[in-house]
Amino acid sequence: xxxxxxxxxxxxxxxxxxxxxxxxxxxxxxxxxxxxxxxxxxxxxxxxxxxxxxxxxxxxxxxxxxxxxxxxxxxxxxxxxxxxxxxxxxxxxxxxxxxxxxxxxxxxxxxxxxxxxxxxxxxxxxxxxxxxxxxxxxxxxxxxxxxxxxxxxxxxxxxxxxxxxxxxxxxxxxxxxxxxxxxxxxxxxxxxxxxxxxxxxxxxxxxxxxxxxxxxxxxxxxxxxxxxxxxxxxxxxxxxxxxxxxxxxxxxxxxxxxxxxxxxxxxxxxxxxxxxxxxxxxxxxxxxxxxxxxxxxxxxxxxxxxxxxxxxxxxxxxxxxxxxxxxxxxxxxxxxxxxxxxxxxxxxxxxxxxxxxxxxxxxxxxxxxxxxxxxxxxxxxxxxxxxxxxxxxxxxxxxxxxxxxxxxxxxxxxxxxxxxxxxxxxxxxxxxxxxxxxxxxxxxxxxxxxxxxxxxxxxxxxxxxxxxxxxxxxxxxxxxxxxxxxxxxxxxxxxxxxxxxxxxxxxxxxxxxx
Amino acid sequence: xxxxxxxxxxxxxxxxxxxxxxxxxxxxxxxxxxxxxxxxxxxxxxxxxxxxxxxxxxxxxxxxxxxxxxxxxxxxxxxxxxxxxxxxxxxxxxxxxxxxxxxxxxxxxxxxxxxxxxxxxxxxxxxxxxxxxxxxxxxxxxxxxxxxxxxxxxxxxxxxxxxxxxxxxxxxxxxxxxxxxxxxxxxxxxxxxxxxxxxxxxxxxxxxxxxxxxxxxxxxxxxxxxxxxxxxxxxxxxxxxxxxxxxxxxxxxxxx
Numbered sequence: 001x002x003x004x005x006x007x008x009x010x011x012x013x014x015x016x017x018x019x020x021x022x023x024x025x026x027x028x029x030x031x032x033x034x035x036x037x038x039x040x041x042x043x044x045x046x047x048x049x050x051x052x053x054x055x056x057x058x059x060x061x062x063x064x065x066x067x068x069x070x071x072x073x074x075x076x077x078x079x080x081x082x083x084x085x086x087x088x089x090x091x092x093x094x095x096x097x098x099x100x101x102x103x104x105x106x107x108x109x110x111x112x113x114x115x116x117x118x119x120x121x122x123x124x125x126x127x128x129x130x131x132x133x134x135x136x137x138x139x140x141x142x143x144x145x146x147x148x149x150x151x152x153x154x155x156x157x158x159x160x161x162x163x164x165x166x167x168x169x170x171x172x173x174x175x176x177x178x179x180x181x182x183x184x185x186x187x188x189x190x191x192x193x194x195x196x197x198x199x200x201x202x203x204x205x206x207x208x209x210x211x212x213x214x215x216x217x218x219x220x221x222x223x224x225x226x227x228x229x230x231x232x233x234x235x236x237x238x239x240x241x242x243x244x245x246x247x248x249x250x251x252x253x254x255x256x257x258x259x260x261x262x263x264x265x266x267x268x269x270x271x272x273x274x275x276x277x278x279x280x281x282x283x284x285x286x287x288x289x290x291x292x293x294x295x296x297x298x299x300x301x302x303x304x305x306x307x308x309x310x311x312x313x314x315x316x317x318x319x320x321x322x323x324x325x326x327x328x329x330x331x332x333x334x335x336x337x338x339x340x341x342x343x344x345x346x347x348x349x350x351x352x353x354x355x356x357x358x359x360x361x362x363x364x365x366x367x368x369x370x371x372x373x374x375x376x377x378x379x380x381x382x383x384x385x386x387x388x389x390x391x392x393x394x395x396x397x398x399x400x401x402x403x404x405x406x407x408x409x410x411x412x413x414x415x416x417x418x419x420x421x422x423x424x425x426x427x428x429x430x431x432x433x434x435x436x437x438x439x440x441x442x443x444x445x446x447x448x449x450x451x452x453x454x455x456x457x458x459x460x461x462x463x464x465x466x467x468x469x470x471x472x473x474x475x476x477x478x479x480x481x482x483x484x485x486x487x488x489x490x491x492x493x494x495x496x497x498x499x500x501x502x503x504x505x506x507x508x509x510x511x512x513x514x
Numbered sequence: 515x516x517x518x519x520x521x522x523x524x525x526x527x528x529x530x531x532x533x534x535x536x537x538x539x540x541x542x543x544x545x546x547x548x549x550x551x552x553x554x555x556x557x558x559x560x561x562x563x564x565x566x567x568x569x570x571x572x573x574x575x576x577x578x579x580x581x582x583x584x585x586x587x588x589x590x591x592x593x594x595x596x597x598x599x600x601x602x603x604x605x606x607x608x609x610x611x612x613x614x615x616x617x618x619x620x621x622x623x624x625x626x627x628x629x630x631x632x633x634x635x636x637x638x639x640x641x642x643x644x645x646x647x648x649x650x651x652x653x654x655x656x657x658x659x660x661x662x663x664x665x666x667x668x669x670x671x672x673x674x675x676x677x678x679x680x681x682x683x684x685x686x687x688x689x690x691x692x693x694x695x696x697x698x699x700x701x702x703x704x705x706x707x708x709x710x711x712x713x714x715x716x717x718x719x720x721x722x723x724x725x726x727x728x729x730x731x732x733x734x735x736x737x738x739x740x741x742x743x744x745x746x747x748x749x750x751x752x753x754x755x756x757x758x759x760x761x762x763x764x765x766x767x768x769x770x
Binding site for chain 2: 116117118119120121122123124125126127128129132136137140141216
């Protein structure tokens with residue numbers, strides 16, 4: 001595992017994106033909050049309404065607020081057209097702006113309310129117009145308190161901006177989420193250090209601005225402000241500099257397999273001369289829409305997921321028919337090109353300990369049905385509600401003695417300790433290989449297939465260079481290789497690999513690299 | 515009416531806040547060049563009447579004419595620049611130094627006030643020109659109110675309004691600043707209206723004393739006539755206070 005210090009210098013891009021996003025959100029929040037606060041200082045109703053709305057926003061968890069903008073923007077496409085981005089910068093900016101409103105608004109309203117009435121009377125008395133009173137008296141006297149609010153907003157926003165990763169906006173959250181998923185703690189620490197450091201620097205500079213204004217030292221606040229502007233400009237410049245020519249954006253959902261496959265695809269495209277960019281840690285629900293909208297160019301999705309979630313089907317016509325139907329549907333409905341299947345499935349399956357399976361003489365679900373009445377079955381919390389379970393239960397007449405729910409990680413422990421005799425597993429999970437589990441056969445084909453497919457966005461669907469670079473991957477990744485690669489990333493010992501290393505190993509296994 | 519063209523005229527001027535009446539219809543004309551004291555107990559409506567002149571308070575009945583114009587018809591900001599205003603709270607702008615405070619009136623109309631003019635104004639209120647660069651919180655209460663007077667005079671006002679200007683000052687400073695204002699009134703040919711609850715101050719500084727009680731004008735006469743026992747019971751009750759104090763002091767002096 002690379003030490004934290006080696007990771008930090010590589011976070012420049014993410015830092016620049018993080019700075020630009022946070023600064024834009026705070027700037028926009030100021031543009032909204034300051035006039036609103038002036039209005040609120042002249043109307044009790046506006047003050048009460050705006051402050052309670054801003055407080056209400058604060059009660060929504062930042063992660064949920066970010067996620068809510070995806071469906072909101074999607075529905076706004078009816079008004080603004082299909083070009084309205086639903087992922088990335090725009091929704092992140094909107095959510096963080098809402099989040100930053102409260103401290104700025106509250107401090108400004110409080111500052112206005114606490115101005116010395118004698119001074120305000122004098123302002124009227126010397127003949128100031130309302131505007132002169134605002135700019136010459138109210139604004140300068142409120143400025144230190146407003147700056148304090150902006151400081152608070154900045155620290156909050158820089159912290160919350162790490163969550164923008166989940167809606168496809170690059171930020172310092174990228175290493176944090178990637179590290180959490182692949183259990184690469186150095187990556188998590190590096191991301192946290194960078195964003196905490198950024199928050200501290202911003203807080204410190206804005207403190208100088210605030211203090212400079214309070215003590216009426218022009219050089220001090222102007223200097224600190226200049227440093228802030230310089231920092232944001234540098235980040236902006238670094239961003240536009242790196243944005244020459246659009247890169248190919250590859251998505252990874254929030255589990256290790258997705259990180260590995262994204263790197264595998266990315267490295268092949270880079271070898272073919274493309275510039276690529278990864279959007280890691282995306283919520284599973286947003287990836288499909290993002291590819292259809294070309295906000296993301298390439299994803300790896302699973303036939304069963306699309307079959308139930310997007311086609312809304314509950315039947316199981318068999319592996320091939322399902323795949324062909326999806327391929328045809330994606331192209332017709334979304335302009336998304338299903339390039340092909342990688343070769344393995346990440347499906348729901350039933351797994352048992354090798355010794356227990358041998359002892360009971362179970363190798364398929366038919367065998368299992370015979371002994372089920374004396375066994376305990378374990379599943380993840382949603383499994384027993386899913387159509388897959390109902391299909392299997394009905395097809396084989398499974399009738400267990402006991403049913404227990406476990407968090408996915410503990411499911412395998414339960415199997416090892418004998419608290420469960422058989423569990424619902426994911427077929428490409430590395431722990432199947434690590435724990436030497438037996439995956440039971442499904443001769444009736446009751447479990448829908450979850451073939452991994454490469455999906456190309458409409459933007460690059462016709463790019464022959466991309467197609468040529470990725471076609472060798474089709475059918476080249478077997479489930480054993482995928483399991484081994486997943487395990488290598490998930491394990492926490494000396495043999496742990498990064499997703500990049502695991503992708504390279506996988507490429508060698510598939511005979512695609514030396 | 516002694517002057518055919520009074521600078522300030524109240525015509526049945528009234529102000530009510532909901533059901534409570536602060537000023538209940540005042541008729542009065544003030545000639546240019548006069549120093550008028552507006553005296554009354556707390557809540558008699560004297561401050562409200564004064565603030566109707568520079569439109570800080572809008573009348574709910576009647577009119578206030580300034581140079582023959584209804585003040586509610588004038589743009590408030592422009593009206594206030596023609597009227598110097600000094601009040602108990604002083605209201606120096608804490609983020610501006612002395613010079614910037616004094617120059618604020620002219621600055622609002624885009625005029626520059628030269629350092630020489632600032633120095634002159636400071637000397638006028640007997641302050642060191644060197645104070646120009648100080649901040650208000652570095653000054654004593656008396657110095658601050660002197661700056662307040664200088665600020666009111668900076669845009670060469672036609673009328674000077676003072677609302678309890680010396681109320682928060684110690685007696686020595688209060689006496690000195692009162693004399694100074696009277697002197698400036700003479701020297702600059704000002705028209706001055708001063709609100710005070712202190713009848714002694716009114717008698718010593720003004721050449722005409724208006725007494726208010728429960729929103730009404732109950733006396734309008736000269737200090738000399740008040741001391742001679744004219745002006746009615748309310749005015750005489752107010753005059754009795756300083757007179758009694760003076761007599762007790764004189765008696766103490768005799769017995770000493």
